[in-house]
Amino acid sequence: MAIPFSPETAIHEQHSRLRGARIVVVSLALCCLPQPAAVAGEAVDGRQLFDEACAACHGPGGQETVRGRARRLDSLSADAVRDYLMAARAIDTPTRPYQRLKKGLSDAEVEALASYVGQFLTH
Ligand code: HEC
Structure with a gap:
């Protein structure tokens, strides 16, 4: 049986995908924090x-x-x-x-x- 399209579901999915992306960005930033020398360029x-x-x-x-x-x-x-x-x-x-x-x-x-x-x- 086909799942009926629901805008709510679509929006919800988009949000959780965005949230996922944000988590990736934040954890990349944390894992790759440059050493002090790099901060100074x-x-x-x-x-x-x-x-x-x-x-x-x-x-x-x-x-x-x-x-x-x-x-x-x-x-x-x-x-x-x-x-x-x-x-x-x-x-x-x-x-x-x-x-x-x-x-x-x-x-x-x-x-x-x-x-x-x-x-x-x-x-
Ligand atoms: C456009 C060509 C060119 C580029 C690009 C270049 N060099 Fe040179 N390099 C030369 C020439 C010609 C000499 C010899 C004449 C002189 O010392 O001025 C030389 C000499 C040197 C020497 C001394 C070698 C000796 O005979 O004692 C070093 C060390 C050196 N280069 C390092 C570098 C480094 C590191 C870079 C990159 C930042 C670089 N070069 C980029 C052309 C180049």
């Missing part, structure tokens, strides 16, 4: 940043030399990468795109990149 995913901003020139594993102009990043320690990026940030008038890119990095981004790139070191 400082949590940086080094891998994601590297893949987006650096891999095109340096290779996804830091194995490229930008046509012989840079050392392979997989030959550099995290400290060396950090020193380089700090120096790159200090350039007063960056002219090349990659210099401007590096000048714009925040402290947190330099740290995240240094520790991620430092993991490429194979020897």
Whole structure:
């Protein structure tokens, strides 16, 4: 026997679906509460940043030399990468795109990149 359509039932169902969605949103927010650093906008995913901003020139594993102009990043320690990026940030008038890119990095981004790139070191 077919269940007769009732607007009340339809509205009720919609409400409980909405309530369900709200519970999902709230629990997602609770489970994924960022760490204090992230609240300040400082949590940086080094891998994601590297893949987006650096891999095109340096290779996804830091194995490229930008046509012989840079050392392979997989030959550099995290400290060396950090020193380089700090120096790159200090350039007063960056002219090349990659210099401007590096000048714009925040402290947190330099740290995240240094520790991620430092993991490429194979020897
Ligand atoms: C458009 C190409 C390009 C992009 C994008 C780029 N770089 Fe570079 N990078 C270069 C070139 C060219 C050099 C060598 C010349 C120089 O140091 O200015 C270099 C040098 C370096 C060095 C030093 C290597 C050495 O020879 O000592 C490090 C470390 C480095 N880049 C890291 C990064 C990181 C991290 C990013 C992403 C935020 C990045 N680069 C993005 C082109 C690029």
